[in-house]
Amino acid sequence: MALPKVGSIGEYIREQRTQAKISLRQLAAAAGVSNPYLSQIERGLRKPSAEILNQIAKGLHISAQALYVQAGLIEDREPDSDVLTAIRADNLITERQRQVLIDIYESFRKENRAGAPEEDARTAKNAPPAPEPHESDAGSPPDDESPLPEEFTAALKPYTASSVNGHVTPETKEG
Amino acid sequence: MALPKVGSIGEYIREQRTQAKISLRQLAAAAGVSNPYLSQIERGLRKPSAEILNQIAKGLHISAQALYVQAGLIEDREPDSDVLTAIRADNLITERQRQVLIDIYESFRKENRAGAPEEDARTAKNAPPAPEPHESDAGSPPDDESPLPEEFTAALKPYTASSVNGHVTPETKEG
DNA sequence: CCAGTGCGTTTGCAATTGCAAGCAGCGTGA
DNA sequence: TCACGCTGCTTGCAATTGCAAACGCACTGG
Numbered sequence: 358m359a360l361p362k363v364g365s366i367g368e369y370i371r372e373q374r375t376q377a378k379i380s381l382r383q384l385a386a387a388a389g390v391s392n393p394y395l396s397q398i399e400r401g402l403r404k405p406s407a408e409i410l411n412q413i414a415k416g417l418h419i420s421a422q423a424l425y426v427q428a429g430l431i432e433d434r435e436p437d438s439d440v441l442t443a444i445r446a447d448n449l450i451t452e453r454q455r456q457v458l459i460d461i462y463e464s465f466r467k468e469n470r471a472g473a474p475e476e477d478a479r480t481a482k483n484a485p486p487a488p489e490p491h492e493s494d495a496g497s498p499p500d501d502e503s504p505l506p507e508e509f510t511a512a513l514k515p516y517t518a519s520s521v522n523g524h525v526t527p528e529t530k531e532g
Numbered sequence: 533m534a535l536p537k538v539g540s541i542g543e544y545i546r547e548q549r550t551q552a553k554i555s556l557r558q559l560a561a562a563a564g565v566s567n568p569y570l571s572q573i574e575r576g577l578r579k580p581s582a583e584i585l586n587q588i589a590k591g592l593h594i595s596a597q598a599l600y601v602q603a604g605l606i607e608d609r610e611p612d613s614d615v616l617t618a619i620r621a622d623n624l625i626t627e628r629q630r631q632v633l634i635d636i637y638e639s640f641r642k643e644n645r646a647g648a649p650e651e652d653a654r655t656a657k658n659a660p661p662a663p664e665p666h667e668s669d670a671g672s673p674p675d676d677e678s679p680l681p682e683e684f685t686a687a688l689k690p691y692t693a694s695s696v697n698g699h700v701t702p703e704t705k706e707g
Numbered sequence: 708c709c710a711g712t713g714c715g716t717t718t719g720c721a722a723t724t725g726c727a728a729g730c731a732g733c734g735t736g737a
Numbered sequence: 738t739c740a741c742g743c744t745g746c747t748t749g750c751a752a753t754t755g756c757a758a759a760c761g762c763a764c765t766g767g
């Protein structure tokens with residue numbers, strides 16, 4: 358059981374690194390870890406400690422939280438209701454902006470589901486005990502089926518359809 | 533290089549444990565770690581890995597994030613808002629989608645600041661409540677009246693151009 | 708008084724992390 | 738062709754994690 362889970366975090370790191378167009382040694386130097394160790398981490402041969410993980414996150418200029426979540430080290434929050442709840446609770450944006458954000462988020466989720474039926478979002482280590490019924494407040498707008506206008510999805514296509522997903526490993530060749 | 537914070541995380545754990553009125557062994561059992569090791573962690577003699585930390589957090593029924601912050605493993609960057617925190621913590625969207633959402637949200641905030649610096653965005657009459665885009669034709673009507681708010685398309689402009697994933701051209705492959 | 712049970716701690720060891728050094732492959736220039 | 742620099746990968750080894758077993762102490766009670 359030691360192996361499989363660790364792999365995803367390694368893949369994720371490598372994905373982020375290649376996206377950033379930096380070499381393994383560069384990231385290793387930026388993160389303050391040795392290059393062979395980073396190599397082993399990326400291939401899932403080693404399970405980096407939290408400190409190393411944090412340094413790698415800094416080297417990649419990504420959120421350490423995202424990395425921990427990928428590593429399955431943070432799992433308290435409800436994964437899907439959190440963003441929507443926060444958006445609905447935010448009072449610094451207009452109602453229309455709120456709806457746009459919600460639609461975008463749901464569109465992303467939908468695209469991910471369609472494009473990657475395998476729940477790449479890292480198989481949950483613990484089965485979600487009870488899906489919290491995050492009921493909307495009284496004044497919530499009835500979200501109907503048609504979430505987004507056409508041009509909207511069209512504008513998002515470049516991110517959702519092909520390139521954003523990016524789990525297809527464009528030129529990850531090994532062996 | 534030893535982090536001086538390691539002590540603080542131990543103190544924090546012990547604090548939480550005593551507050552919960554549970555013994556060291558009980559917490560060790562609940563967290564799935566050995567009692568001697570937990571003892572050493574609490575006294576700062578050992579630096580627990582992220583996995584152990586996560587298990588301890590679960591055993592304590594506290595947020596793993598809080599523990600990571602205490603351990604100095606997460607930048608204590610104050611969350612700009614709950615929305616951003618939630619977006620960053622979400623693992624059901626890709627990294628690029630995350631960035632798009634963050635950028636859009638910040639763009640909204642920025643526009644709101646410029647337009648109505650002191651007025652609560654919710655009270656702004658600028659935004660009608662819930663737009664109901666009951667589109668009839670899925671074709672491309674002349675965009676004399678876009679169903680999308682202007683701020684939205686403005687926010688998306690920078691991404692549609694080229695800069696979402698940094699610089700790489702999405703589908704400009706050499707073939 | 709001594710067995711039994713709980714607490715936190717110490718000790719010794721297998722397993723693992725993380726690194727320095729070195730290896731093989733690829734592209735560039737003399 | 739060789740030298741150089743770059744890419745990532747493999748190999749030993751010190752240091753550390755994390756645990757099982759055992760220790761000392763306080764409390765209960767037969």
